[in-house]
Amino acid sequence: MAVTIKDVGKLANVSPSTVSRVLANHPKISDETKRKVREAMEELGYHPNLQARSLVVKSTKTIGIVMPNSTERVLENPFFPEVLRGICLEARKSQFGIYLTTGATEEEILQEVIEMVHGKRVDGIILLYSKTNDQIMDYLLHNNFPFTVIGRPYQNAERITFVDNDNVFITKQITEYLIQLGHKKIAFIGANMEMVFTIDRLKGFKQALKENGIAYQKELIVYDKEIAGRTKEKLAEILNMESRPTALVVSDDFIAIELISYAEELSISIPEDLSIVAFNNISTGKYMKPSLTSVDINIFQLGVEATKCLLDDITYPNSVMKRITVPAKMVERNSCCKVAE
Amino acid sequence: MAVTIKDVGKLANVSPSTVSRVLANHPKISDETKRKVREAMEELGYHPNLQARSLVVKSTKTIGIVMPNSTERVLENPFFPEVLRGICLEARKSQFGIYLTTGATEEEILQEVIEMVHGKRVDGIILLYSKTNDQIMDYLLHNNFPFTVIGRPYQNAERITFVDNDNVFITKQITEYLIQLGHKKIAFIGANMEMVFTIDRLKGFKQALKENGIAYQKELIVYDKEIAGRTKEKLAEILNMESRPTALVVSDDFIAIELISYAEELSISIPEDLSIVAFNNISTGKYMKPSLTSVDINIFQLGVEATKCLLDDITYPNSVMKRITVPAKMVERNSCCKVAE
DNA sequence: CTGAAAGCGCTTACAG
DNA sequence: CTGAAAGCGCTTACAG
Numbered sequence: 001m002a003v004t005i006k007d008v009g010k011l012a013n014v015s016p017s018t019v020s021r022v023l024a025n026h027p028k029i030s031d032e033t034k035r036k037v038r039e040a041m042e043e044l045g046y047h048p049n050l051q052a053r054s055l056v057v058k059s060t061k062t063i064g065i066v067m068p069n070s071t072e073r074v075l076e077n078p079f080f081p082e083v084l085r086g087i088c089l090e091a092r093k094s095q096f097g098i099y100l101t102t103g104a105t106e107e108e109i110l111q112e113v114i115e116m117v118h119g120k121r122v123d124g125i126i127l128l129y130s131k132t133n134d135q136i137m138d139y140l141l142h143n144n145f146p147f148t149v150i151g152r153p154y155q156n157a158e159r160i161t162f163v164d165n166d167n168v169f170i171t172k173q174i175t176e177y178l179i180q181l182g183h184k185k186i187a188f189i190g191a192n193m194e195m196v197f198t199i200d201r202l203k204g205f206k207q208a209l210k211e212n213g214i215a216y217q218k219e220l221i222v223y224d225k226e227i228a229g230r231t232k233e234k235l236a237e238i239l240n241m242e243s244r245p246t247a248l249v250v251s252d253d254f255i256a257i258e259l260i261s262y263a264e265e266l267s268i269s270i271p272e273d274l275s276i277v278a279f280n281n282i283s284t285g286k287y288m289k290p291s292l293t294s295v296d297i298n299i300f301q302l303g304v305e306a307t308k309c310l311l312d313d314i315t316y317p318n319s320v321m322k323r324i325t326v327p328a329k330m331v332e333r334n335s336c337c338k339v340a341e
Numbered sequence: 342m343a344v345t346i347k348d349v350g351k352l353a354n355v356s357p358s359t360v361s362r363v364l365a366n367h368p369k370i371s372d373e374t375k376r377k378v379r380e381a382m383e384e385l386g387y388h389p390n391l392q393a394r395s396l397v398v399k400s401t402k403t404i405g406i407v408m409p410n411s412t413e414r415v416l417e418n419p420f421f422p423e424v425l426r427g428i429c430l431e432a433r434k435s436q437f438g439i440y441l442t443t444g445a446t447e448e449e450i451l452q453e454v455i456e457m458v459h460g461k462r463v464d465g466i467i468l469l470y471s472k473t474n475d476q477i478m479d480y481l482l483h484n485n486f487p488f489t490v491i492g493r494p495y496q497n498a499e500r501i502t503f504v505d506n507d508n509v510f511i512t513k514q515i516t517e518y519l520i521q522l523g524h525k526k527i528a529f530i531g532a533n534m535e536m537v538f539t540i541d542r543l544k545g546f547k548q549a550l551k552e553n554g555i556a557y558q559k560e561l562i563v564y565d566k567e568i569a570g571r572t573k574e575k576l577a578e579i580l581n582m583e584s585r586p587t588a589l590v591v592s593d594d595f596i597a598i599e600l601i602s603y604a605e606e607l608s609i610s611i612p613e614d615l616s617i618v619a620f621n622n623i624s625t626g627k628y629m630k631p632s633l634t635s636v637d638i639n640i641f642q643l644g645v646e647a648t649k650c651l652l653d654d655i656t657y658p659n660s661v662m663k664r665i666t667v668p669a670k671m672v673e674r675n676s677c678c679k680v681a682e
Numbered sequence: 683c684t685g686a687a688a689g690c691g692c693t694t695a696c697a698g
Numbered sequence: 699c700t701g702a703a704a705g706c707g708c709t710t711a712c713a714g
Contacts, residue, residue, distance in 0.1 A: 002459065004707055015685045020709055028683055047459030051396050052707035056690045060392070062440070080422050088443035097453075097462070099403070100439040102429035112438075118343070118388030120691095121438070257628045282625070287598045289630045345691055356701045361693055369699055393691035397706045461707095 003044045012040035023048060054120065062097035063087075063310060064122035066109060066136060068129045077254065078282050079299055083128060083150065086303020094311050096123075110135050117145050124310045130154065130162070130196040146317060148310045150302050152196050161313060161321045163305040165297050165328040167197050171204030174277045174295060174330050175249055179212050182339035183247040183275060187220040187238055189259070191251040198223070198251060201279075205249055220245055235262050239274075246339045247275040253282040253294055260288070260335075275336035291333035301326045344385045353381035364389060395461065403438035404428075404651060405463035407450060407477060409470045418595065419623050420640055424469060424491065427644020435652050437464075451476050458486050465655045467647050471495065471503070471537040487658060489651045491643050493537050502654060502662045504646040506638050506669040508538050512545030515618045515636060515671050516590055520553050523680035524588040524616060528561040528579055530600070532592040539564070539592060542620075546590055561586055576603050580615075587680045588616040594623040594635055601629070601676075616677035632674035642667045 005016045005023075012019070014037060021029050022037040040046075054060045065087065067080065084098075091098055099122050103109035113136050116122045125140060130151030140147045141156060149162045178186055188205045190198040202221065209216050219241060222234060238245060250256040256278035260270050268274050270290055277293045278285075285292035305324045313319070346360045353360070355378060362370050363378040381387075395401045406428065408421065425439075432439055440463050444450035454477050457463045466481060471492030481488045482497060490503045519527055529546045531539040543562065550557050560582060563575060579586060591597040597619035601611050609615050611631055619626075619635045626633035646665045654660070 002461075002707090005709095006707085016707090017685060017687095017709080018683090020707095021684085024709085030683060033683080047455060049396075049707050050456065050460035050462060051392050051401070052690090053709075054690095055390075055392050055396060055692090055707080056709045058690080077422075078419075081418075084441075088441070089445075092443040092445065092449070096443075098441040098443055100425075100429070100441060102433040102437075102439055104430075104433065108433070114388060115391065119391035120343075121391060254624070257625060261628050283595070284598060284623070284625045284629070287602050288625070288628065343691090346693095347691080357691090358693080358701060358703095359699090361691095362700085365693085371699060374699080390691050393706090394693075395706095396691080396708090397693045399706080 002049070003046045004049070005046075007044055008037065008040045008046050011044060012037045058120070060097075060120060060123050061095060062099050062122050063091060063307070063314075064099045064101070064113070064116045064125040066101050066113060066125060066127045077252070077280070079280065080128070082299035083303035083306075086300040086305075087126065087307045090304050090307035090311070096311065106135060110139065113139060117143060124148075124314045126150065126306050126310055130164075131192075131194045132196065132199075133194075144318075146310060146313045148306045148313065150306050152200065154196050154199075157323075159321060161309045161323070163302055163309060163324040163326060165197075165302075166325050167200035167328075168204040168207065170295055170297075170328040170330070171201040171249065172208045173204075175205050175208035176212065177330065178247045178249070178275060178277065178336065179208060179214065181247070181275065181336060183245075184214055184339075185217075185220070185243055185245040186214075186247045186249060187222065187245040189248055189250045189255060190221070190223045191255075193223045201249075201251065217243070235259055236266065239263075239266065239268060246273070247336070248277070250276060250278040253278045253280045253285055253292060256292060256294075256335075257288065260290075271335050271337040272340065275339075277330065277336055281331050285331075286333060288335075290335045293330065293333045293335045295328050295330050297328040298326045343390070344387045345390070346387075348385055349378060349381045349387050352385060353378045399461070401438075401461060401464050402436060403440050403463050404432060404648070404655075405440045405442070405454070405457045405466040407442050407454060407466060407468045418593070418621070420621065421469070423640035424644035424647075427641040427646075428467065428648045431645050431648035431652070437652065447476060451480065454480060458484060465489075465651045467491065467651055471505075472533075472535045473537065473540075474535075485659075487651060487654045489647045489654065491647050493541060495537050495540075498664075500662060502650045502664070504643055504650060504665040504667060506538075506643075507666050508541035508669075509545040509548065511636055511638075511669040511671070512542040512590065513549040514545075516546050516549035517553065518671065519588045519590070519616060519618065519677065520549065520555070522588070522616065522677060524586075525555055525680075526558075526561070526584055526586040527555075527588045527590060528563065528586040530589055530591045530596060531562070531564045532596075534564045542590075542592065558584070576600060577607065580604075580607065580609060587614070588677070589618070591617060591619040594619045594621045594626055594633060597633060597635075597676075598629060601631075612676050612678040613681065616680075618671065618677055622672050627674060629676075631676045634671065634674045634676045636669050636671050638669040639667045 005019045009016045009019045019037055022034045101109050101112045103112050124146035127149040130149050130153055132154045152164045153160045153162055188202060190202060206216055256276050263270055263274055270276060279295045281294040281296035285294050305326060309322050346357045350357045350360045360378055363375045442450050442453045444453050465487035468490040471490050471494055473495045493505045494501045494503055529543060531543060547557055597617050604611055604615055611617060619633060622635040622637040626635050646667060650663050
């Protein structure tokens with residue numbers, strides 16, 4: 001049905017091999033022949049069947065993206081579109097396509113990854129997240145399949161190329177920012193504690209406390225998983241504590257926004273009674289009231305770098321493992337102020 | 342290198358054909374043989390090469406997604422992740438994968454689409470938008486390639502399966518909502534006027550005016566393209582008009598949020614001086630001050646239905662063209678009020 | 683500079 | 699119930 005290399009050859013009076021060679025713009029084909037063949041292609045509306053090609057050259061020119069969990073609310077987070085934008089930009093430069101996982105559970109995703117890898121659907125994979133005990137990362141590692149991760153691998157980091165922010169450092173920095181504003185009772189509201197970035201951020205948070213002689217209080221550490229669905233109660237609990245926090249380090253702008261809304265219901269003013277600094281710097285953050293002080297983690301760049309690394313790794317397999325640190329910086333707005341005396 | 346059907350056959354003492362047949366769970370293969378072959382597969386860690394299979398069965402089990410423009414700000418809009426969530430959910434049910442375009446210009450995207458179609462990368466395509474004079478849609482139509490579109494095709498709608506909101510109706514409805522609040526001078530801030538949904542919404546807007554005996558004023562119609570980068574001036578211009586509007590119908594929450602921010606700089610209070618109803622119902626809308634009255638267009642469902650239709654079309658080619666209307670409804674919050682006397 | 687042949691890893695009539 | 703053969707559409711040594 002579709003027009004093939006044979007048809008083109010027939011029309012141009014050359015062998016299929018020759019057609020294939022002009023397709024690859026092989027230097028040893030005469031200009032005359034090239035012209036003839038190209039004309040025939042034009043006339044027949046020929047386009048190469050990429051599957052057939054892939055089968056023999058063993059390269060697909062596509063990269064696979066493993067998303068955390070496609071049906072979850074994760075996708076609401078601007079992280080995903082932003083990172084994808086970076087990935088697309090870089091992939092396009094090298095004429096690579098993008099293939100997405102659709103799975104809802106880790107098990108499903110793993111199956112898809114296996115299919116991608118063995119089914120020869122992609123040449124390499126970008127993991128959009130890093131969590132502890134990740135079967136998918138283990139699988140990729142054991143199969144020596146090219147991949148890069150956005151985030152710090154919890155294990156085997158020395159054998160994996162990854163792109164990340166310096167989460168320890170930036171969190172330490174923002175915590176110190178709060179400390180300098182006079183806050184001594186600061187709570188940490190983390191995302192899922194299986195996420196490595198949560199672990200790193202907590203570390204930076206603790207460092208800041210320690211270096212500033214502030215005792216670490218376990219009660220002031222909360223994870224998203226615990227709050228899910230009951231942000232309100234959890235917040236009330238924290239705010240009714242004997243030693244109640246005057247500031248919050250929150251892992252995500254969306255959570256921060258929800259928190260602010262609940263706080264207001266409890267007649268707690270932001271930032272007067274409670275300072276908040278969050279992460280991700282969503283685009284509506286500056287229009288909130290108060291506007292959100294938030295860490296811009298440069299998601300787009302994360303995507304760009306991860307793709308560059310992967311593409312490198314695909315072209316020069318088993319070369320050096322890289323680690324790229326993308327700068328993050330706090331965007332100061334109006335959700336923090338000096339602690340009330 | 343990779344283990345193939347041959348290797349499995351050798352180990353199980355059967356022909357490659359037989360292995361292939363147990364792969365397809367062919368009914369005429371004895372249980373005994375199936376067992377043997379499956380054991381061999383397990384032992385060798387066999388996984389079928391999907392490319393090879395695709396080449397012969399002429400089906401890829403993947404659907405292509407054409408995004409408006411991957412590097413643009415469009416991706417910031419929650420539309421994209423939300424619609425993708427719906428698509429993924431449905432695709433996964435049928436074991437279909439997702440392939441994304443990465444192009445930045447219509448020309449680039451068209452090339453990618455041609456590659457997808459002729460290169461046999463996908464079995465069908467979902468167009469995430471509908472604009473006037475869309476080369477891509479024309480191409481797909483002329484090649485009789487299975488595709489569905491989210492949005493109303495501007496031309497050839499009778500030959501295309503599509504999923505859309507009733508944009509005329511819903512916009513008429515929200516405009517009447519404003520009219521009932523006493524507004525007579527209502528401006529329409531549309532997105533790109535090449536987008537069909539903009540055209541439809543404007544139509545609904547005009548209908549509402551007409552049926553309520555309000556004269557249509559050309560000066561009160563503004564398109565995003567004109568405002569891009571100079572929202573402020575454009576708004577100032579509108580607000581300084583002799584007959585200045587007291588209400589706005591805005592095509593996108595993000596634009597609305599920006600507008601509100603500028604309005605406030607001009608000491609125009611929302612909603613007292615200016616009522617606003619927007620579209621898309623972004624998740625932070627309810628936390629804005631004032632909270633945003635916005636039309637929930639049910640993006641997720643749009644993705645689900647488009648995928649269902651496409652999958653249908655792939656399995657039963659050239660059957661009936663469908664058109665699905667996904668309900669949209671206004672979520673009333675606090676950005677509108679009665680017009681001041 | 684070009685062609686004939688083998689092969690990528692699979693599926694599927696055709697026989698038996 | 700199973701195998702040998704042809705073929706999907708391409709690429710790439712090997713010859714000449």
